[in-house]
Amino acid sequence: MHNADAETTSPSGNAAGWNFDHWTQGEPASQASRDSTVSHSGSASLKISLPQGDDGKLIQAVPVEPNTWYRLSAWVKTVGIPNAVKTGANLSVIDAMEFVGDIKGDQDWQQIVAWGQTGPEQKEIKIAARLGFYGSLATGTVWFDDISLSQSEPPAGAKIISFMPPPPAPAATTSSSAALVNSVVIGASLAFLLLAWLAIQNRSVLNHRFADLANGTLSWQQTASALTLIAVVIFG
Template sequence: MTSMSRRISVILFFCFMMQALSFVTAVHASEPQPDLVSNGGFESVKSGAGKWAAGAEPVGWGLWLASGTGKASVTGDVYHTGTQAVQLEHLALSRTGLSQDVPIAGGQTYKLSVWVKTKDVNSGIGVFVRTQFFKSIKGFDGKTLDEKIGSGPSTEELTGTQDWMKREVIINSPEDAKYIRLEPFFETGTGTVWFDDISLVKWNSVTGLALDQTSVTMDTKQTAVLTAKVTPENVSGLSLQWRVDNKDAVQVEAQGSLAVLTALKPGKAIVTVMTEDGTFAATSEITVKEAGIQGDLTNDGKITVGDLAMAAAHFGKDTSSPDWETVKAADVNGDHKIDRSDLMWFAERIFP
């Protein structure tokens, strides 16, 4: 093992131990959550209204033929899993949607998933699943009116011809929400879309991901540490992936939520951390510059009173300071803080 590798390993070890000590909360294995969607695979069918092709209606789903001549059907010819999927076909400009009202709890986090396949979809918006929140739904719990709170997030839209693709979105329900309306939707356009395996589960995993530094400036051969901040903090079984787009400029050695960066040569790089499924990601822009004279804070090629003044302006700062990556060049003795000994170092070189 090279001296550089040993140094990186030591840095990672101590960073990992410090992080472990800062999260001394109990870790519980994630339990599978029940799917709240009824008949999300469209396997259950009943004799339905005439607006469904062949009169075969998927149990639990409503149909809205908003405009045009769209056709909705349950098909066994194209499906993702099981033996059936729902098909929406627009031979001419049409607008069609399905719907299912699902009871939920307010102030909670859910994950909506759907598999979508498209053929020749020509639409300004495309196909997706949209959501709406309600306090009450007509026909539920004796209610006679719909009381809408507002619209929720939608899955990413698809157009053109695409093979089966999974689309997911994290949903945070309003405190007063009691129902969410799921609407697989084909916005105004032409073409054919298939929806299958729609699910909604309570989500106890990641709801946010960020890096503690969105930009870092380093000298060549210098190291720095990036820390991924996951929300919520106590997520168990989490796997993070780290990537760098310029391996010539920056080397990344990662372990869990920590990554040690080593500046190799001048240049720029983007370091990305993401969840294993790619749902959440965060980036930091890394700038590597040629190492100059130690203590030359003003970059004029020598140590002057100006450098001493800059160091004095940051007196008392340490690794906990939010701008540490910017000011740490004034820590000339490498004790991870800017103190009296650093100022003396400058003074001795200016006034020998």
């Protein structure tokens, strides 16, 4: 990792190699900086201050090897993070839905450590030194120092987090199933129209048969046929 101890300053005066991103807009604004007055080692640390509910994170893209275990760690200090917030200070990988840490309240320097394995085609991950998380807004101040990412197999009982984004959810309906539904609807509509037409035709024939029966102009075979048709139209 580049400038994991925040000792190098960018031209703007912030910590070189780190980009700040946050969710909530408006005033008072969330801020991130290189703090030369607080450190775990050396002369500076990364600082995130969230005066209103926010998910604030300092991000750095780091090249990695596919299908490889890594150890991710940092030293963390916090002030004024309410215990009521869902997620406190933590380390995570952007787009992965897990983290290590969750430090709240007023805490002196402590180390957070987790292991994760990269995917078969993963060649880069984005490390996030963070206060808050997806769907979890926080307030307060956190300092990060001596952040580290190194290849290492996890020991027994180690904290494991995902370095990979979750797989995409399957589509609710595929194009083929949607086409099938449309075909069924069209078929049912045509069948209804056909039955309605047949009913109208049968009613017309029925009227003629009633007239023939009334006039006595049918043979007994024709009379039987007419009575059958009447029964079908009335009861069928």
